[in-house]
Amino acid sequence: MKKNTELSLKSIYILYAGVFFFVVVGYTGALWYFTAFDSVVIWISLGLAATLLILGGALLWTMRVKMRGMIGKVDDIVERAINKQERITGYEETSISALEDKVHRYVDMSMTHEKNIEAEKSKIKALISDISHQTKTPLSNIILYSQLLGEVAGLDKESSQYVDRIKLQSEKLDWLIESLVKMSRLETGIISIQTASLPVVGAITQAISQIYSAAERKGIEVRISCDANVKARHDAKWTSEALFNMLENAVKYSESGGRINITAHSSEMFTRIDITDTGMGIEEKELNLIFRRFFRSKRVAEYEGVGIGLFLAREIVTAQGGYIKVTSKVGEGSVFSVFLPVL
Structure with missing residues (x-):
């Protein structure tokens, strides 16, 4: 300078x-x-x-x-x-001394502000950890007991249905709390994403493995086309999380017998991962809204969800220096394109 x-x-x-x-x-x-x-x-x-x-x-x-x-x-x-x-000038009554005094005060204020931010992050981290711990154990117990109840011999049909509902709703609540904790950690910068130049096929296959059973139940064909040499600078664990959120939506909003194609290829600056589905599609006016926290279209009101999956996906990809683009046609399907930096 x-x-x-x-x-x-x-x-x-x-x-x-x-x-x-x-x-x-x-x-x-x-x-x-x-x-x-x-x-x-x-x-x-x-x-x-x-x-x-x-x-x-x-x-x-x-x-x-x-x-x-x-x-x-x-x-x-x-x-x-x-x-x-x-100090260089001490406390002389000169213009340069006044400037030095202002610089020192500004630096002191900046450092104090930075310390306050770090202290707040530590408090939030402790609070999130406490909330996660305090809710995780009771929910795990409820899920476990509901499983044990379901295995009890002699339950009538109505009682079995009640047990299944308890288990299902407990699992949903567990997933929701886990998602909210992840979202909060990402927003506050508590989660540290560690990127490295790695093949993207690992993150893709990990994400597919999490939705494959649901896709199979609906008869949805899942195809992947990705060369093992296609690399990007990314955190495989969190990239898999982002891809899973998009794939989960693709399965959820596709009719039985649909198709999901995942392709990946590299260019000079970015590696592009396309997730193409044959689902219901997204209206053009909603394309800029779907990544907002808790946004849900009226068209999907009967489907389960709270509207944080795509928000999390975007936060994860953005934190790695990438971005997401979407193209869609109502009644034909959507294409979610994830761009991750090569270098």
């Missing part, structure tokens, strides 16, 4: 010096012309021009030296303020 500032100032000095030189030379030449090149006038004007050029050069040089010293001092002030070192 200091070097760039000095180069900029040097260009300004050269510009002003050039303008001053041409003004003096032009004025001298005009004077000679209008005095018919009188020898006395020529010598006087030459002396005056030389004096002006020397004085102007000295002034510019002095300004340059002072400005360089000022830039160096300001640079030292900022550096010392950041590193919490002793």
Whole structure:
């Protein structure tokens, strides 16, 4: 920064010096012309021009030296303020001292603000962890007991239905709490996504394995076309989570006997993963809304869900330096394209 500032100032000095030189030379030449090149006038004007050029050069040089010293001092002030070192000017009543005082106060405020943010993150992290723990254990017990109840011999049909409903609703609540915890951790920056240049086929197959049973029950064909050498800089675990959320929607909103195709290929800057389905499609006016937290279209009101899957998917992909695009036609299906950086 200091070097760039000095180069900029040097260009300004050269510009002003050039303008001053041409003004003096032009004025001298005009004077000679209008005095018919009188020898006395020529010598006087030459002396005056030389004096002006020397004085102007000295002034510019002095300004340059002072400005360089000022830039160096300001640079030292900022550096010392950041590193919490002793002040240069002490507490003198000068403009540079006032600047130093402001810089120190600004750095102190910034550091205090940063510490407060970190403290808040720690509190939120502890709160989320506590909520997750306090709800996870009771829910796990409810699910376990409902499974045990379902295995009890002699239950009548109505009782069995009640047990199945308890188990199903408990699993839904468990999934919802887990999703909300993930969402909160992503938004507060608590989750650290570790990216590396890896083949994307691992994340894709992991995501498919989580929805394959549901797709099979509906007779939905799932195909994958991805070369093992197709790589992207990503966190395989979290990329799999994002892809799963999109694939889950593809299965949920596709009719029985539908198809889901997953393809991946790399370009110079990004690796593109396309998830194409033959589902109900998305209205054009809703394409910019589907990634909002808790957004659900009126057309899918009868389907289960709370509207955080796509929000989580976008947050995960964005945190890795990528983005998601969607194209869709109502009644024909949708294409979710995930772009992940190659480098």
